Amino acid sequence: MTEMPAETIDGSLPLEQALNRLQLDGAIFFRSEFTEAWSFSSPAAAGEFAHAVEPRADRLIMFHIVAKGSCWVAGPDGERHRANEGDVIVLPYGDEYEMGGTATSESVPIFSLLAPPPWTTLPVLRHGGDGSRTDVVCGYLHSQDPLFDPKMRALPSVFVVRLDEAAQRWVRASIDYALAVSSGTAVSDAASKRLPELLLIEMLRLHLGSAPSAEHGWISALHDPALAPALACLHARPEHPWTVSELAHEAAVSRSLLDQRFRDVLGLSPIRYLTEWRMHLATELLDSTDHTVAQIGKRTGYDSQEAFSRAFKRRMGSSPSRWRTERRTGTS
Numbered sequence: 001m002t003e004m005p006a007e008t009i010d011g012s013l014p015l016e017q018a019l020n021r022l023q024l025d026g027a028i029f030f031r032s033e034f035t036e037a038w039s040f041s042s043p044a045a046a047g048e049f050a051h052a053v054e055p056r057a058d059r060l061i062m063f064h065i066v067a068k069g070s071c072w073v074a075g076p077d078g079e080r081h082r083a084n085e086g087d088v089i090v091l092p093y094g095d096e097y098e099m100g101g102t103a104t105s106e107s108v109p110i111f112s113l114l115a116p117p118p119w120t121t122l123p124v125l126r127h128g129g130d131g132s133r134t135d136v137v138c139g140y141l142h143s144q145d146p147l148f149d150p151k152m153r154a155l156p157s158v159f160v161v162r163l164d165e166a167a168q169r170w171v172r173a174s175i176d177y178a179l180a181v182s183s184g185t186a187v188s189d190a191a192s193k194r195l196p197e198l199l200l201i202e203m204l205r206l207h208l209g210s211a212p213s214a215e216h217g218w219i220s221a222l223h224d225p226a227l228a229p230a231l232a233c234l235h236a237r238p239e240h241p242w243t244v245s246e247l248a249h250e251a252a253v254s255r256s257l258l259d260q261r262f263r264d265v266l267g268l269s270p271i272r273y274l275t276e277w278r279m280h281l282a283t284e285l286l287d288s289t290d291h292t293v294a295q296i297g298k299r300t301g302y303d304s305q306e307a308f309s310r311a312f313k314r315r316m317g318s319s320p321s322r323w324r325t326e327r328r329t330g331t332s
Contacts, residue, residue, distance in 0.1 A: 018219040019205055024061075024197040025054060025142040030123050032138060034071070036131025039100030039107040045140060046094055052117040057142040059150065062091040063200055064099070067175045069134030073099045075157035081288040086168045088161040088203050093150040094140075095157045101134055137175050139196035146222040147204075153235045154222055156281070160288040161203045162327075174199055210283065212276030213266035226253045226261045230270065238278050239301040244270050274301075279315045282308070286324045293320045 043049065045060035053060060064073070070084045076095050083089050091097055098107055105128075114125045125138075146152055163171060174195050211218055221227040230247040233240075247270055248255040262270045278300040285296045297308025297320075312320045 015208055015211075015218060016205065018217075019201050019208075022145055022147070022201060022204075023143055024200060025056075029137070029139050029196050030119075030125070031067075032125040032127075032136040034069075034101060034126075034134045034136065035128035036101045036133075037103035037105035038128030038134075039098065039105040040110045040113060040127060041098045041107045042096060042110040044094055044096045045091075049116070050094070050142075053140055054142040059148075060094040061141045061143060061148055061200065062094055062097075063139045063141075063196070063203065064089040065137040065139075065171060065175055065199070067135040067137055069101075069132060071099055071101055071134050071136070073097055073158055073160075077157065079289060079291075081158060081160050082290070083160045083288070086163055086171070088163065088171070088199070089158065090155075090161065090200070090203055090207070091158050092148055092155045093153070093157060095150075097158060099136075101128070101131075103131065105129075139199065141196050141200055146228065147219055149222075152222055152228065152232050154231065155207075155235075156284065159207060159284055161206050162287065163206070167202065167206065170202070171199065211280050212273050213268055217265050221265050224261060224265060226251050226258055227265060230258060230262075234270075234274050234277055238274065238281055239299060241301065242271070242274055275311070276315075278302075279312065282312060282320070283316070283323070286320055287327050296320065 045053075045062055046058060050057040050060045064083075066083050066085055066087050066089070068085055070082070072080045072082055073089050074080045075091065075097050081089070100107065108127070110125075113127045114123055147154055208218070213221075221231060229251040233247060233250050234242060244255050244259055248258045251258055253261075259270060262268060262273060266273055268276065282296055282300045285291055285299065286293075289296075291299070293309065294305040297305050300308065302308035302311065309319050312323070316323055318326070
């Protein structure tokens with residue numbers, strides 16, 4: 001008999017178990033072949049498009065596995081994130097986005113390259129010139145969990161997950177399978193629909209492993225009637241100098257109740273959570289964008305580069321510049 005996962009004292013689940021309980025429906029898993037120079041734009045995976053892929057869905061979750069080569073991706077804010085071979089790009093709210101290669105190219109609408117759904121067989125998207133090639137495996141999924149509610153914005157609009165060696169081997173095997181079945185298998189194939197679910201859960205586990213209070217019921221907090229609106233504010237505007245009184249007003253609860261719920265469920269005060277969340281966002285931006293340290297500091301609520309650098313070093317043990325260099329060169 002399978003042992004039921006142990007819950008924390010307040011009824012919330014640690015991250016690993018909460019992710020395993022996510023209800024996800026695998027919709028599509030197909031491949032793309034791009035050759036330099038290339039660039040395309042995609043509308044939000046919502047409305048009629050989402051319904052065509054999954055009749056119950058108002059919005060889809062998207063992810064892209066870079067199987068070969070490199071590319072950039074930008075969400076609605078236009079901020080470009082780099083992704084290399086082995087990286088996984090996640091768009092948890094199915095927002096509109098652009099993607100392109102290393103060379104400059106005029107962006108074209110994705111549906112000028114690919115027939116709109118529904119698809120009877122897994123499609124293959126091909127686009128670009130006669131330069132070097134980038135292969136991307138794409139997935140669309142559906143979930144009604146608050147983690148993927150665009151009103152909550154508990155996650156960035158787009159983020160890149162860098163995998164360790166063990167995870168790369170597992171994802172590589174999944175990619176090989178997907179590429180094999182994409183040559184003509186019907187999209188209703190049960191195994192090909194289950195793979196995107198497993199892959200997304202693993203990517204969320206890796207990305208959220210550094211989120212503040214990830215092991216103290218972070219996902220469960222998104223269901224909490226007092227915490228959810230306060231967290232939505234912090235996630236939407238991390239640069240704002242929030243006070244507990246402001247957050248309590250937004251959540252329509254007392255200051256003392258909100259403070260206690262943060263401590264009980266997340267193990268942190270509201271302001272400490274905000275500081276930790278800012279550092280979580282800062283590491284993602286340092287890792288996947290070319291923004292300067294000063295720009296990232298401003299994005300995460302610091303008035304000066306010096307203030308941001310001091311806070312970052314206290315939390316991460318090294319300056320932002322050194323941390324970025326070590327991440328990109330693999331040194332320590």
